[in-house]
Amino acid sequence: MTTSPTIAVEFKNVTKSFGEKRVLNNVSFRIEQGQALCLLGRSGTGKSVTLKLIMALMRPDSGEVWVDQDNVVGMKEHRLSMVRRKLGYLFQDAALFDSLTLYENLALPLHRLTKKSKDEIDDVVHRALTDVGLGSDDAKYPAALSGGMKKRAGLARALVLEPKILLADEPSSGLDRITASEIDELLMRRKAEHGTAIIVVTHDVHGARRVADRVAVLDKGNIVAFGSVTQVTESENDVARRLITE
């Protein structure tokens, strides 16, 4: 007997507009636990909005957003906070807290949301920073870091609570190819070792080809192609084919 795979994130007929502009138009998709989905599309097609809807940082105009068996649309704040503990979010510009050191940036959620002792927190933070190659930079403030270092620190913070689902907004933008590959490898390792579901918004087709189990292409508010890299490559939609091949 086979067990049905657990759904990590599911969109059901989600619509979202900003003023007159409709960025998501009746969008539906799902990914399962342990899968990686790459969202591709031209700028302004609602990719980052999709991630924010999953994290419930925005509300859709209509539709349902399911995160690990909970519909987060209209959910009360205290329940939302429980759902958010299952999620990690790497923001486009890392969004590290300016007034805190790297150590404090990573220790903050551990202090607040876990019962770990100071020594345990030190250990977890050090390991997380070492994993992204910033083991010796824990006393630095974000202002003293390069763009790539910030992004890696943001990834470490997103993973420090060991989320079931990781949302990454352009994890490789502004990085050289080698650093981008290192981040891709980190994501793949996370998926393989912890079964983490990963949703990546990216313009990096090379990265998408390496990381993704599924690719969704957004265009004019609609998903115009969804499937494996091979399926999207052979898609009849011109935008999808060009995005994945060029």
Added chain:
Amino acid sequence: MRWLNKSFEFVGKVGYFSLRVLVDSIRPPFELAQLSRQLAEVGNKSLALIIVSGFALGAVMTLHTRNTLVTFGAAAMIPAVQAASFFVEIGPLVAGLLLAGRVGSGIGAVLANMRASEQIDAIESLSIDSFKFLVVPRVLACVIALPLLTLFMDFSGLLGGFLSEVLSSHISPELYLNRAFDNLQWSNFIAPTLKTTVFGFIIGSISSYFGYTTDKGAQGVGEAATNSVVVSSLLIIVADVLLIKCIFFLFPDTAI
């Protein structure tokens, strides 16, 4: 008409925001570490500005009032006028306006920058209530720090006035203090000092409102800083008028 609608909308939003501050400030968990950090930011870092301004204002006030009082043969009243002016009105009001400039702009700009750079979203994504974490400690820090800073303003103003008077009349410190506090009652001192808690609440809430709710990216940072100072200062002056009326009603003896 549209301007009127926008004004009512603004008042409603600020009112709701301030009400949320009040409710969240008595609802656990209490952000004591953040409060202590903000007290250092609001209180310690404003102290030098308050003391120097109070001292200078006290000296200048004595220089201005001296000639007039001497003309009327009331030179002995200089310490009393100085003390009454500072403890009843100048200290609380000027401390409030100075804090609105230094701290209000800072709170507005910092929160707006955190909004623009998605740091507030990041806090939410870590299951931390960003309002309780960022806004409530800032407002409480203003409420706690402003009365204390007002005391520093009052006494440094008195010191400035004393030194200015010493240069003119060689008055002794004992005589100056006796004359200064002879006609002053506790109610002249306590009620005006405590009214600065309201000024602190205004500075904290208004500045946090502009910073926390901005949605204009980098441009919003400058706007939030400017609006924080302008609106807080204006509301402090308006609130001062209303609070003086309340103080006179509750403590009729304070109407000197």
